[in-house]
Amino acid sequence: MSAAPRVERLDAAGRATVGECPVWHAGEASLYWVDIPARRIVRLEVASGRRSEWAMPEQVACFAFDRDGTVLAGLESGLFAVTLEGADATTRPLAAPDFAADGMRFNDGRCDRQGRFWAGTMLQDMSLASTAGALYRFDANGTLSSPIVDGLVTQNGLAWSPDGTTLYLSDSHPTRRLIWAFDFDIETGTPHNRRVFADLHHYSGRPDGAAVDADGCYWTCANDAGKLLRFTPQGRLDREIAVPASKPSMCAFGGSDFDTLFVTSIRPGANANDDDGHVFALRPGVKGLPEPLYAGRLSVA
Template identity: 40%
Template sequence: MSGNPVAAEALGFAGYDFVVLDMEHGPNDVPRILTLLQAMAGTPASSVVRLPWNDFVIVKQLLDCGAQTLTFPYVQNAEEARRAVAATRYPAEGVRGVAGMSRATRYGSVPDYFRDAAREICVVRQLETVEAVANLPEIAAVPGVDCIFIGPSDLSASLGLIGKTDHPDVQKALASAAKECRRAGKPCGILATNAARAADYLDYGYDWVAVGSDLGLMMAAARKDLSVLRQTGEPMHILTPEAIPVGETKAVLGESAFWSAEDDALLWVDILGKKAFRTRPDSGRSEKWSFPEQTALVQPADDGTWLVGQEKGIVRLDPATGRTEDFLAIEADDPTTRTNDAGCDRQGRLFVGTMRSPDFGLEPVGSLYRIAGRGLAETVDTGLTIPNGIAFSPEGDIVYWADTYMTNRQIWRARYDAATGRVHEKQPFAQLPEALGRPDGATVDADGCYWVAAVWGWQLLRYTPHGELDLAVHLPVQRPSKLAFGGPDLKTIYVTSISDGLSADAPQTQPLAGRLLAINLGIQGLPAVRFHLAWT
């Protein structure tokens, strides 16, 4: 919290259950906390004061100011927990000094305050290291410890993963801590940086979650309003790199970029041209395979064959011989739908979307499926118009997808259980303002940032793992469709594009439309994942 009493009072009326008055990381001293407590007093929300340290002198001053819920940071063991409790108790149970004329006693007007004070004070212990979490059962057992708070940021640093609170090892430790609190019979809380992660923590078993700060909420609202007013989305950086055409092939509806390290080539398709391509950047030479139906995707398998999306399902192609065989029927009883975007999780399971063909009128009848073998293992989402944007976090514990049209250019994310393939409830991740384009094909880079081709927007957009737009890469084509990191160091970005549906002057204003493009920003991607045939 910034320490502004007006902000504190406003947040107290905003509907939150509690507001944290922070002395550990906020610029607040004891007199400022007194002002904030006074501002909060007339609101429905409770005040939680987080101490700068386990200091009994500061504890005494805050309690005398009227604070009733105190969070003690960096508690490592049971002895430190006992000292913290003692600081909140009068002798002989503790060391709190006696002051009769204080705000806590309403200046001497609260009868029996000294007798009842201990029952009205909530002591929260903040655990934020591997050592502290290991000592959680002993800390929770200390009399007077009312609640446990787990600090994810410092815990990630203690695990050697500073700044990576989404890392599976950190999330595993956080889930384990919640279970230990349950076993100890203590309520537990945690801080989440966004609503999606807050939902995850509630799933883990946390009883309460702190979300956001006054400055963070203010900045997010300001950026959102500015993005609407300016219709730009406010990316932090805008780049206009040289886009180099790769090969001579021009697609009607280029899509499904996949970097095949084994071939040192980019695999991609022309949906309306009913073709799949393998383009080698070193020579610019493209090989092509033709199909009888619209060809929405190409996904290599780990035996060298390719899964190729057709209108009514997926066929398996042997690129060496050109022979195909039926692999999986998808919505075969609906002649109006076809396959669309696809991508594999880190274990090699395939996710594929379906959509109604524009020839039959775009309607929200598409679905997103997880494929296991030759069957649809799970319907992940329904009611989609053009499912796109399928990608997975570096650790494989988050899955992303988007709808290009009917849902206000929305991108979602969901927690993903890589061991079982279970997709948890989806949460909004980002929404593209109309002027930025619409979300099409996507990928994730080595830092966990989500990249999406903004079709109709002339650019690629990069979002941080927290859903913040931080980079726009301008392109010479209006309809980029999908991107893939490739090359020997995975630092070349290959982009497919669309030449269909453009204005009459497009051949002059955007001659590279429909071409495969390459740009280099020095940003590294992740190795593409092949379909794992063992799932069959």
């Protein structure tokens, strides 16, 4: 096995409380991500180190771009179209689920290979271990589905195989720590044949945000363990990479050749180390795939 890659802390990115949802914007050569409790979308122009941020009206946990550069974001109360112009952001509500309980919000989300946006919900008070969370699909026509997968505590880990026929989903709550795989009908956007892909009770940490590389391997952030774990399509752990942050939260491939893996992290209050909450970059020796754009049109003519 090759030597462990060097992990670089991107100090120009600043420090988040709950950094999540890194997305590489190839046209801008920039990394975007969110700080959930700070209600911020953040951008780092990697070459220059220039950092920008935009305030949201609610906590923002996940997002994707459409082909016009408008953002589709999962906030507390629902899905919103967000236009980032200069230092200002404007938001427009799109759809909202019938939340199963008070105190919920969207969590992890991204587009499938066909450009449908998927996002899950969770009860913000994780100590209750509530199974009120669910996974939803927002199609190119702007229609939000009823729950596709329900009974989730802390939905996470959304990713698709390179050909789009396998959907990955995890539950990162300490009582679950599971990653599932589904067969995925790319025509209808329907997952079926759910099975356990990896049980992190047998490894370390909790499965948080994830990415799939060009070889079809699934990378998950092992929250609380300070590691990235890579599983083959057969569910076999074949790589572990330590990162300085104790709570890595999500990873995404980017850079000019998609050979850089960016990692966000969480700063856990009084127990935080000096690296927690920062963004990191490493070159793991494999390439990723461009993040799919939302197939609908969010901008208002």
